[in-house]
Amino acid sequence: MKHREAWLRSVALFNLAFLYFPILVLLVFSFNASRLAATWQGFSWHWYGQLIENGALHAATGNSLLVAVVSTALAMVLGIPAAMGLERLARRSQHILGGMLLLPLVIPEVMMGVSLLLLFVMAGMPLGLTTVILGHTVFNLPVVIVIVRARLRKLDSCLGEAAADLGASPWQILRQVTFPLLRPAILGAVLMAFTVSLDDFIVTFFVAGPGATTLPLKVYSMIKSGVSPEINALSALMVLLSMSLVGVSLLLQRR
Amino acid sequence: MNQLSRSAESLGDMGNPVSSHRMTYWLLTPGVLWSAVFLFIPLMVVGVISFATRGTYGGVIWQFSLENYRDVWHVVYARIFGQSLVLASLTTIICLVLGFPLAYYIVRLSPRWQAVWLILIMIPFWTNFLVRTYAWMFILRTEGLLNTLLLGLGVITTPLDLLYTDKAVLIGLVYGYLPFMVLPLYATLERLDPAFVEAAQDLYANQWSVFRRVVVPLTKPGIIAGCLLVFIPSLGAFLTPDLLGGARNMMVGNLIQHEYLVARDWPLGSAISLILLIIVIAAVVAYFFVEPIRSRQELEP
Numbered sequence: 209m210k211h212r213e214a215w216l217r218s219v220a221l222f223n224l225a226f227l228y229f230p231i232l233v234l235l236v237f238s239f240n241a242s243r244l245a246a247t248w249q250g251f252s253w254h255w256y257g258q259l260i261e262n263g264a265l266h267a268a269t270g271n272s273l274l275v276a277v278v279s280t281a282l283a284m285v286l287g288i289p290a291a292m293g294l295e296r297l298a299r300r301s302q303h304i305l306g307g308m309l310l311l312p313l314v315i316p317e318v319m320m321g322v323s324l325l326l327l328f329v330m331a332g333m334p335l336g337l338t339t340v341i342l343g344h345t346v347f348n349l350p351v352v353i354v355i356v357r358a359r360l361r362k363l364d365s366c367l368g369e370a371a372a373d374l375g376a377s378p379w380q381i382l383r384q385v386t387f388p389l390l391r392p393a394i395l396g397a398v399l400m401a402f403t404v405s406l407d408d409f410i411v412t413f414f415v416a417g418p419g420a421t422t423l424p425l426k427v428y429s430m431i432k433s434g435v436s437p438e439i440n441a442l443s444a445l446m447v448l449l450s451m452s453l454v455g456v457s458l459l460l461q462r463r
Numbered sequence: 464m465n466q467l468s469r470s471a472e473s474l475g476d477m478g479n480p481v482s483s484h485r486m487t488y489w490l491l492t493p494g495v496l497w498s499a500v501f502l503f504i505p506l507m508v509v510g511v512i513s514f515a516t517r518g519t520y521g522g523v524i525w526q527f528s529l530e531n532y533r534d535v536w537h538v539v540y541a542r543i544f545g546q547s548l549v550l551a552s553l554t555t556i557i558c559l560v561l562g563f564p565l566a567y568y569i570v571r572l573s574p575r576w577q578a579v580w581l582i583l584i585m586i587p588f589w590t591n592f593l594v595r596t597y598a599w600m601f602i603l604r605t606e607g608l609l610n611t612l613l614l615g616l617g618v619i620t621t622p623l624d625l626l627y628t629d630k631a632v633l634i635g636l637v638y639g640y641l642p643f644m645v646l647p648l649y650a651t652l653e654r655l656d657p658a659f660v661e662a663a664q665d666l667y668a669n670q671w672s673v674f675r676r677v678v679v680p681l682t683k684p685g686i687i688a689g690c691l692l693v694f695i696p697s698l699g700a701f702l703t704p705d706l707l708g709g710a711r712n713m714m715v716g717n718l719i720q721h722e723y724l725v726a727r728d729w730p731l732g733s734a735i736s737l738i739l740l741i742i743v744i745a746a747v748v749a750y751f752f753v754e755p756i757r758s759r760q761e762l763e764p
Contacts (some may be wrong), residue, residue, distance in 0.1 A: 212670065220568040220580075222672030223561055227587045227641065233608060237601070246601070246611040290494030296487040305491065309498055315506075315748055316699025318716040319736045323505030324724055326733075330508065346501045349494060378486050409589045410701055414723075423591050431597050431706065435604065443594040452587040458582065 230274060231447060238440040255441035265442070268426035271337060275422060276405040279344035283401050286345070287352030288394065292386070294353070295360045310350045320346065321414030335417030343411045348401040355400060359393030362388075390459075392460050399457035403450050506740075515735035523729050531734035540718065540735070547714040550629065550704075553695035554636040556642040558693045559686065561637070567678075570655075581649065588642035596706050599635050600626060603707070611730035627709030635703040643692035651685025652678075691750050695743050715739050 242249035242334050294306050324343045371381045408422040515526040569580045602608045603625040610622040663673045701716035722732030
């Protein structure tokens with residue numbers, strides 16, 4: 209028995225090491241003074257300084273934030289009511305409609321990018337930030353629906369019934385009972401959708417025009433032109449950013 | 464109204480049935496319309512174009528043809544499909560082999576430690592995929608960390624060719640999708656009643672047969688869910704083979720991108736994406752055949 213425990217524990221720890229090793233390597237080497245990226249030559253903030261001076265990065269960060277804010281807002285406006293509506297349907301239609309709305313979670317991202325590109329080209333829409341925002345809303349919508357629905361299911365339906373018994377109209381119940389109870393899930397969904405949007409590369413890659421470079425697109429083109437410590441520094445910042453966003457989101461959802 | 468359908472409804476459903484019905488409709492319409500315009504119509508366009516003909520300068524000529532589906536079987540494309548299926552299957556198997564013991568280990572920890580481990584597994588999953596793939600480029604390339612270390616230690620005398628190989632792609636895929644395997648496995652293992660394992664042990668089953676004949680059959684839905692969640696994104700992967708595999712290790716995702724953006728053969732690109740989508744949907748449908756069996760099992764005492 210003891211033998212098996214030790215074996216399981218070592219496999220578990222190996223998994224953890226495997227998951228964290230590359231991230232830690234990035235963080236450590238972002239402080240490396242050497243330009244030859246893989247040998248340690250002393251601690252330095254140099255590459256972070258380079259990032260601050262890089263104007264193209266500022267523009268890309270601005271674009272990313274704009275896209276994330278607008279597409280998250282759109283996904284919330286569409287997704288929260290949809291999650292509520294789904295929970296009010298009968299089982300069968302809930303399965304069918306739910307499956308349709310959650311489809312972006314399973315279809316290959318490349319395919320989503322390609323099909324959106326076709327749509328925009330055929331509709332004669334110029335590729336740019338607008339098309340990126342529309343594309344991001346497509347995959348942010350199911351993220352919002354999943355999180356809000358999970359919370360709706362945990363809510364006690366008696367609260368709504370009690371409000372109805374006291375003469376509240378459906379809209380009043382929605383505004384004064386359901387929404388306040390949903391608040392943690394809504395905040396969690398905002399952060400999660402925001403993170404997913406900030407991180408997206410593939411859909412953006414297909415539907416972004418020349419003027420609409422987001423941060424991941426910029427990182428990609430930097431990687432394609434060669435490994436440099438500057439990318440390590442940028443990566444480290446992006447890792448910290450998404451980790452903190454997700455951390456806050458998880459805390460909110462647990463409440 | 465029975466308990467089941469009642470619990471499926473949400474708050475505020477007890478008012479006037481007519482206005483309540485209308486409200487459900489209004490709640491759902493915007494989201495459904497959005498999905499129709501930006502998801503279903505585009506997918507249908509891809510479907511239609513896959514039967515069209517390519518124009519001389521890359522446009523689409525609206526002339527029905529099955530040419531694209533015939534072209535897909537060309538050696539070059541069929542090989543890429545084959546390689547993708549092999550890589551996605553290997554990724555799934557490795558993730559299962561690594562993920563099962565991990566999930567089994569986590570389930571038997573105290574609730575507090577279970578939460579800690581689960582969050583630790585989710586954090587890398589939520590960090591930028593591009594950045595995580597880049598980390599492996601940094602480690603695996605010729606002047607990368609691994610070669611520098613091995614050369615420094617005198618284990619090797621010439622750097623190993625690791626980056627831009629199918630092995631690098633495999634490492635990247637396993638790395639990217641391992642959490643997708645662990646989480647559903649954990650969810651089913653958590654529901655496994657330890658009494659079954661104890662009963663088997665009382666009946667003198669050895670550890671291996673307890674595992675093979677009790678634990679595995681009872682956690683089958685989780686195993687299948689985990690395998691699908693790994694297999695589907697691995698099969699359609701784009702970034703991992705693009706960055707770690709180079710031009711010689713293309714997968715279907717890269718082929719689609721190539722046909723659309725480089726070769727500008729939209730009809731062929733569409734046919735390839737449609738075949739990919741059909742494989743993915745077949746996998747999901749297969750999963751839903753297993754799902755009802757599980758819910759039936761749960762209802763049994």
